[in-house]
Amino acid sequence: MSVSDADIAFAREIFAGLGPLSHRKMMGGLCLYRDGTIFAILSADGSIWLKGAGDAAAHMVAEGWERWTYTRKDGKETSMPYWRLPDAALDDPALACSLARDAISAL
Numbered sequence: 175m176s177v178s179d180a181d182i183a184f185a186r187e188i189f190a191g192l193g194p195l196s197h198r199k200m201m202g203g204l205c206l207y208r209d210g211t212i213f214a215i216l217s218a219d220g221s222i223w224l225k226g227a228g229d230a231a232a233h234m235v236a237e238g239w240e241r242w243t244y245t246r247k248d249g250k251e252t253s254m255p256y257w258r259l260p261d262a263a264l265d266d267p268a269l270a271c272s273l274a275r276d277a278i279s280a281l
Contacts, residue, residue, distance in 0.1 A: 176199070176202050176203075176218055177199065177202070177203055177204045177216055177217070177218050177220075178220070181204075181216060181220045182197065182204060182216065184220075185197075185204070185206060185214070185216045185222055186206075187267070188222075188263070188264065188267045188270040188271075189206065189214070189267075189270060189271060189274055190267065190271075191267060191268065191271035192208055192271055192274055192275065192278075193208070194208075195207060195208055196210075197216075202218040203215055203216055203217050203218055204216040208274075208278055211278065211281055212225060213225050213274055213277055213278045213281065214256075214259075214274065214277075215242075215256055221258055221259075222258070222259040222264070223242050223256035223257060223258055223259065224256065224257055224259055224273060224274060224277040225255055225256055225277055225281060226255050226256065226257050226277060226280070227255060227277075227280045227281050228280040229276075229280055230276045230277045230279070230280035231255065231257075231280070233276065234257040235257075237260075239257035239258055239260060240257065240258040241253050241254075241256070241257050241258075242254040242256040242257070242258070259273065260273075
C-alpha cells in the first residue's frame with residue numbers, strides 16, 4: 175500500500191502556510207520537507223506524523239499525542255521521534271501550521 179495522490183494533496187494543503195515544501199516517497203509513505211529538513215511523515219494510511227525534538231516533543235508528550243511505534247522482527251517495540259497530528263489540526267490548517275512551526279523550530 176502506498177500513499178495516495180489525494181493524501182499528498184491534503185497534506186500539502188494543510189501545511190501550505192509554511193511556505194514552499196518538498197516531498198519524497200519512502201517505504202510506502204511520504205516525507206515532507208521544509209528547507210531541506212524532514213518535519214513530517216505522511217503514512218500510507220493517510221495519517222500525518224510530526225517529527226518531535228526538544229520542547230516540541232515534550233509538548234507532544236504532555237498533550238498525549240500518539241507516538242509512532244512499531245514491533246521489530248525480534249519482538250521489541252521501538253518508538254520513533256514522530257507523533258500523530260491531532261485530529262483538530264486536520265480540520266484547521268492554521269493550527270496544523272502552528273504545530274509544524276513549533277516542531278520545525280525544535281529540530
